[in-house]
Amino acid sequence: MDLRFSDEDEAFRAEARAWLTEQLEGDFAGVRGRGGMGDEHSLFDERLAWEQALGAAGWTCVGWPKEHGGRGLTLHQQVIWYEEYARAKGPGRLNHMGVELAGPTIIAFGTPAQQQRFLPPIVGGTELWAQGYSEPNAGSDLANVSTFAELDGDEWVISGQKVWTSLAHWSDWCFVVARTNRDAPRHRGLSYLLVPLRQDGVDIRPIRQITGTSEFNEVFFDGARTKAEHIVGDVDGGWKVAMGTLAFERGASTLGNQLGYRNELDSIIEVARRTDRLDDPSIRQRLAQAHIELEIMRWSALRVLSAAGAELPREAMISKLYWATWHRNLGNLAMDVLGPEAGLTSQGSDDPYDPTLLQRLFLFSRADTIYGGSNQIQRNIIGERALGLPPEPKPAPKA
Numbered sequence: 001m002d003l004r005f006s007d008e009d010e011a012f013r014a015e016a017r018a019w020l021t022e023q024l025e026g027d028f029a030g031v032r033g034r035g036g037m038g039d040e041h042s043l044f045d046e047r048l049a050w051e052q053a054l055g056a057a058g059w060t061c062v063g064w065p066k067e068h069g070g071r072g073l074t075l076h077q078q079v080i081w082y083e084e085y086a087r088a089k090g091p092g093r094l095n096h097m098g099v100e101l102a103g104p105t106i107i108a109f110g111t112p113a114q115q116q117r118f119l120p121p122i123v124g125g126t127e128l129w130a131q132g133y134s135e136p137n138a139g140s141d142l143a144n145v146s147t148f149a150e151l152d153g154d155e156w157v158i159s160g161q162k163v164w165t166s167l168a169h170w171s172d173w174c175f176v177v178a179r180t181n182r183d184a185p186r187h188r189g190l191s192y193l194l195v196p197l198r199q200d201g202v203d204i205r206p207i208r209q210i211t212g213t214s215e216f217n218e219v220f221f222d223g224a225r226t227k228a229e230h231i232v233g234d235v236d237g238g239w240k241v242a243m244g245t246l247a248f249e250r251g252a253s254t255l256g257n258q259l260g261y262r263n264e265l266d267s268i269i270e271v272a273r274r275t276d277r278l279d280d281p282s283i284r285q286r287l288a289q290a291h292i293e294l295e296i297m298r299w300s301a302l303r304v305l306s307a308a309g310a311e312l313p314r315e316a317m318i319s320k321l322y323w324a325t326w327h328r329n330l331g332n333l334a335m336d337v338l339g340p341e342a343g344l345t346s347q348g349s350d351d352p353y354d355p356t357l358l359q360r361l362f363l364f365s366r367a368d369t370i371y372g373g374s375n376q377i378q379r380n381i382i383g384e385r386a387l388g389l390p391p392e393p394k395p396a397p398k399a
């Protein structure tokens, strides 16, 4: 097992680092380190300009093939890019759903016409995307989706409700899993539709979260319309496409998470120094433990990469469970390091509820073990698909 990057990869690292440093210490210094979890409401216009600057320089869709407007990087180089991005304190990306989920899905399952229509604006950062999977009665159990779509001439008409739809209030398009056949068994009656969000039949209501801000939304479709050809895959064949998207969700971008986490851990250590909390042996022990586990995360990612061909190996299946649990614990640690200060919001601010970045980290990290597949669901996936254990019992099909 060779865990080193090649000379070519290191040359790529130098190129990426130079570009990011120039931009983030120059024109885009104002967005440096902003827009991460719990801070995602900040600096929308500036971050949109950043997304478009990335696009103009060919850095938005680094893992996509060149023929689709991407940079065509290898898996190793994609991870290097994400590492350097975090090292340079690149801002939270506005179009994560477009770049990491919608685009790869349209490349893998879409028609040439769909690729021509939808991919260039993702590359250029001019159309933002949201993910319309979850509903009040369909989260982990996605096959229970009840949002319904039917053809009316050359358009789909959609009615129903999605929930927890991240950044929908800023997005132009949403990929929606909708039921198109009520008579078929649960997951055989679903289709995968690309739906414009800026239309009368769509009502987007931001949900105020514990951070005091709104990252996600309720999205109501009431006779919303999209063109008949904006279906990815077959009519009633959307389950396969939806599962393909989920595989992308747990892909290379999360293998480069560790450097962003390193920044957060460093800022917590900074607080520990400032407040003399380093004198407390239990805090020292927990900081050391967080450091060790973060190193394990990095070595695990390198091990996965060294075994990876074009696809990630099954060891990658532990990644989401590991980072989500580590990061949620880091939020707890941040609060314990802050001590009594942890309970004081609005320090130096007129806003009556204005958590600091570390408080936002803590509050938002409670969600890490839920979105993108909860910890329990990750354990099911590891058990069934990586270890080959017997599958959990499924509900009996409808009579």
Ligand SMILES: Cc1cc2nc3c(=O)[nH]c(=O)nc-3n(C[C@H](O)[C@H](O)[C@H](O)COP(=O)(O)OP(=O)(O)OC[C@H]3O[C@@H](n4cnc5c(N)ncnc54)[C@H](O)[C@@H]3O)c2cc1C
Pocket: 130, 131, 132, 133, 134, 135, 136, 138, 139, 140, 141, 163, 164, 165, 166, 167, 216, 367, 370, 371, 372, 373, 374, 375, 376, 377, 380, 392
């Ligand atoms: C911050 C955030 C952002 C999100 N963004 C989006 C988004 O952009 N688009 C979108 O579509 N969704 C989004 N979600 C929704 C997310 O995907 C769901 O919350 C998640 O899939 C869990 O579904 P649920 O909330 O309905 O919980 P449920 O599925 O009702 O689960 C409740 C509990 O039961 C457990 N459980 C459920 N089934 C099983 C099982 N088979 N075995 C063992 N335990 C089980 C779960 O682990 C959980 O602890 C987001 C969620 C959060 C928190």
